[in-house]
Amino acid sequence: MHIAVCLCQVPDTASVIDFFEGALDLSRVNGVMNPFDEYALEEAVRIKERFEGSQVTLFCIAPSSAKEMLRKALAMGGDRALLFSTTEPADTFQTAGMLSRAITDYYGEVLPDLVFCGKHSTDFQSAQVPLMLAELLGMESVSAIIKLEASRAGIHVEREIEGGIESLELHYPALFSVEKGLNVPRKTTIKAVMEARKKPIDLLPVTLSESSCVTITSIKPFVREKKCRVVQDPKELVLLLTHAEALF
Amino acid sequence: MNTFLVFLEQREGVVKKSSIDTWNRAQELAALHPGAAVSALLVGPASTRQLDGCPGGNGVIYHANEEAFRLYNPEHYTRLVVETMKRVAATTLFFADTALSRDLAPRLSVRLKASLLTGCAVDDAWGENGGGCCQRPVYSGAAIASFAPCRPLKIYTCTPRASRISSPITSGARASVVVLEPSSSTSEELFPLVRRMAMHEGVRDVAEARIIVAGGRGMGRAGFGLLEALARLLGGAVGASRPVVDEGWRPHAEQIGQTGKTVAPALYLACAISGAPQHLAAIGSAGIVVAINCDPHAPIFDVADYALVGDVHLLLPKLIEEFREFLKKR
Ligand SMILES: Cc1cc2nc3c(=O)[nH]c(=O)nc-3n(C[C@H](O)[C@H](O)[C@H](O)COP(=O)(O)OP(=O)(O)OC[C@H]3O[C@@H](n4cnc5c(N)ncnc54)[C@H](O)[C@@H]3O)c2cc1C
Numbered sequence: 001m002h003i004a005v006c007l008c009q010v011p012d013t014a015s016v017i018d019f020f021e022g023a024l025d026l027s028r029v030n031g032v033m034n035p036f037d038e039y040a041l042e043e044a045v046r047i048k049e050r051f052e053g054s055q056v057t058l059f060c061i062a063p064s065s066a067k068e069m070l071r072k073a074l075a076m077g078g079d080r081a082l083l084f085s086t087t088e089p090a091d092t093f094q095t096a097g098m099l100s101r102a103i104t105d106y107y108g109e110v111l112p113d114l115v116f117c118g119k120h121s122t123d124f125q126s127a128q129v130p131l132m133l134a135e136l137l138g139m140e141s142v143s144a145i146i147k148l149e150a151s152r153a154g155i156h157v158e159r160e161i162e163g164g165i166e167s168l169e170l171h172y173p174a175l176f177s178v179e180k181g182l183n184v185p186r187k188t189t190i191k192a193v194m195e196a197r198k199k200p201i202d203l204l205p206v207t208l209s210e211s212s213c214v215t216i217t218s219i220k221p222f223v224r225e226k227k228c229r230v231v232q233d234p235k236e237l238v239l240l241l242t243h244a245e246a247l248f
Numbered sequence: 249m250n251t252f253l254v255f256l257e258q259r260e261g262v263v264k265k266s267s268i269d270t271w272n273r274a275q276e277l278a279a280l281h282p283g284a285a286v287s288a289l290l291v292g293p294a295s296t297r298q299l300d301g302c303p304g305g306n307g308v309i310y311h312a313n314e315e316a317f318r319l320y321n322p323e324h325y326t327r328l329v330v331e332t333m334k335r336v337a338a339t340t341l342f343f344a345d346t347a348l349s350r351d352l353a354p355r356l357s358v359r360l361k362a363s364l365l366t367g368c369a370v371d372d373a374w375g376e377n378g379g380g381c382c383q384r385p386v387y388s389g390a391a392i393a394s395f396a397p398c399r400p401l402k403i404y405t406c407t408p409r410a411s412r413i414s415s416p417i418t419s420g421a422r423a424s425v426v427v428l429e430p431s432s433s434t435s436e437e438l439f440p441l442v443r444r445m446a447m448h449e450g451v452r453d454v455a456e457a458r459i460i461v462a463g464g465r466g467m468g469r470a471g472f473g474l475l476e477a478l479a480r481l482l483g484g485a486v487g488a489s490r491p492v493v494d495e496g497w498r499p500h501a502e503q504i505g506q507t508g509k510t511v512a513p514a515l516y517l518a519c520a521i522s523g524a525p526q527h528l529a530a531i532g533s534a535g536i537v538v539a540i541n542c543d544p545h546a547p548i549f550d551v552a553d554y555a556l557v558g559d560v561h562l563l564l565p566k567l568i569e570e571f572r573e574f575l576k577k578r
Contacts, residue, residue, distance in 0.1 A: 013506070013526055017390035024391065035507055092364070093357070122506050124386050124393075126366050131354035140439050141322075143351040146500070157440075160501055161259070161347040162455050164447035166320065170440035180507045181500040213363040217394045222385060226537070230555045234567035237538065237556055238574055245536055247459075247515055248482075248574070 001054040002112040003044045005078065006099055006133070009062045009069055010034045010123040024219045031062075033069050036118025038076075040178040042185040044116045045077030047150055055079050057112075059102050061095060063088075067201055074196035075188040081201040082106065090212040096132035097210040103137065105206070111137060115175040119144045130177035141175040142168050146182050250284040250379075252277070253338035255329065256309070257348055258294040260447065261318075266344035266456065268299075270406050273370060274342050275305035281375055287336045288423070291325060292317040296425050309425045310336075316434035319445055320348055323438035326355050328431065333360065333401070340380070342370070345405040346455075353403050363397030366405045367510070369533070388506055388529035407533060408512045452485040454502055459484030460513045460534075462504055464527075465491045466520025466541070467560060472497060474564040475519060481571055487511065489521050505530045520560045523548025540564070 011017065012030040019025055033041075041058075048054035058073050058081040060066055070081040084102055089095040103112065115134070120127035127143070134141030146165075147158035155174055158167050188196075231237045242248045252274045256267045271288055278284040286307040290296070293313045312328055329352070333341060341356070343349035345367050357364035368382035380397045382404065454460055461479040463472055463486070472486065479486045488498040490505055504511055506526040512533035519540045521527060528551055531537065539552035542559050549555045556563055 011387065013388065017387045019391075096358075122388070125506075125510075127350050128354045128357070128364055128366060131351065132358050132364075135355050135358035141355075142440050143354075144347065159347065159351075161445070162264075163259075163451060163453040164445060166442050167444040167446075168440045168442050174440075179500075180503070211398070213357070213361075213397065213399050214365060215396050215398060217381065217396045219386065219391050219393045222389055222392045222532070224551055226551055226553060228539075228549050228552045228555050230557065234556065234563055234570045237554060237567065238570040240554060241515070241536070241538070242574055245515075247536065248578070 004112045038185040040116035074199040075192040084206045092128035093213040100136040111173040134175040140170040143177045144179040254288040256290040319442040343405045349405045362401035363399040457485035462487035464489040464521030
């Protein structure tokens, strides 16, 4: 099976998001693999291990510094990584467009059997790129899956909805965005890290041909205005919630 | 002129509260923008009696009540929405921000060549700066970004408002319901196909709850019994921090945070939760936040309105007792 995984980089959650003279300053931020993409990659590698002769190819649109992150992804079981650093997309639609061209350029006429993405990136949480990409590629797709059973004939997946679960059935080629809970990503071993050094990371160009759909007009620091009142005991708390706040 | 189309989502024949809230908000926006009209599309068999008097305001609710729409089908739903957008010449499509809209909206945005803004608080500033802007937290809640659509067609998935929950519009006006002709394409079997939908019995979803009683690692596995009791008493839902889910004490569906759900309840009660940035990222739109923690320096207190410092295992039984007393007297 040919499996593509789309990876992106996000600020490490321990990093401080700074503002300098009112503008967002990400210079002190450490980039890591988007946590949801780890689940996506893990699922791809598990399928590769089940279906002999499978190939997992990583697609990443990011600055060239993302190489380090891709090394880790290769150590987790990717076979080859493609990094597209020439143009920076301005919104989700441009990202999806660039990924769709990167994928069709690489695989040619025949689409990969499976494409995996994270549910969303933890920095912007838009959750738009995966299914936009599926739509552009003309693939069947499901978002935010928590369970996947793949056979040669087709695929069964489950996704969480408010208060329940939906079970879906679909065919190859298919694209999935992946929710936490689908699997537990493996830890990389020293041996895997060594082997990953020999795997290729290709720096490739990709064209930007669509205009953006959404612009970010401002990013401002979020100032919490809350003032915390310390209450003495549960009795006082209930009184405040029921009377002052009139919640009940 | 602006024509709004509001997608009304049903599950098991019941229109979602969050959808009705979105309809009400669209009505409010229309009132602020002279010439704007609001229509709605209700997809799937559902009792419209539930809507009687609830969504007020003007406009037509188009009801696609075919059996084929009972369960979500991405392709059938996409086609229906595209058709209806054309039919009412809609410029703006509003969804409530749900698992369904997060799946459907990106497909539609490509099909309709529309700007897509997900997870947004659509507020009164919507019409400013040429229109259609909205805001939402980014970078784990460290920043607020404003997004502006550039395409003539716009799609929004709207997050709930903590303060006003489905307050019906009482303008006296009534929306009318038009049942749509069955569409010819719904007999086609289109994939992905939802084979089954299984709802958890008697469990309220955290993403929709007005009151959330959330617990962290400090609760211990057994401590969640207290939170369940309190949630039941208040008609709320139980939520959890990530370690609690990773330990297997609670299901993933209850996780709140950057890798869980984003919530906006009227009351958020955080019990033995430290208040890590990844957790706080998801409760920024909560109304009143109450934190109970034995550590007076826990970061959760920075975002709380009320603090109770002490051991949850001692304080929660008392709190439950006090609420029970209050509710009995009321
Ligand atoms: C990529 C990434 C994503 C993440 N996503 C999420 C997410 O979605 N959601 C999430 O919640 N976390 C997430 N985290 C984890 C997050 O960083 C914190 O580790 C987590 O939120 C801590 O959970 P906690 O508050 O329950 O536990 P702790 O930090 O261990 O806090 C326990 C708290 O309980 C208090 N306590 C202990 N015993 C008692 C008692 N008897 N009475 C009163 N108080 C007591 C302590 O004082 C402490 O404040 C993520 C982390 C990473 C790296």
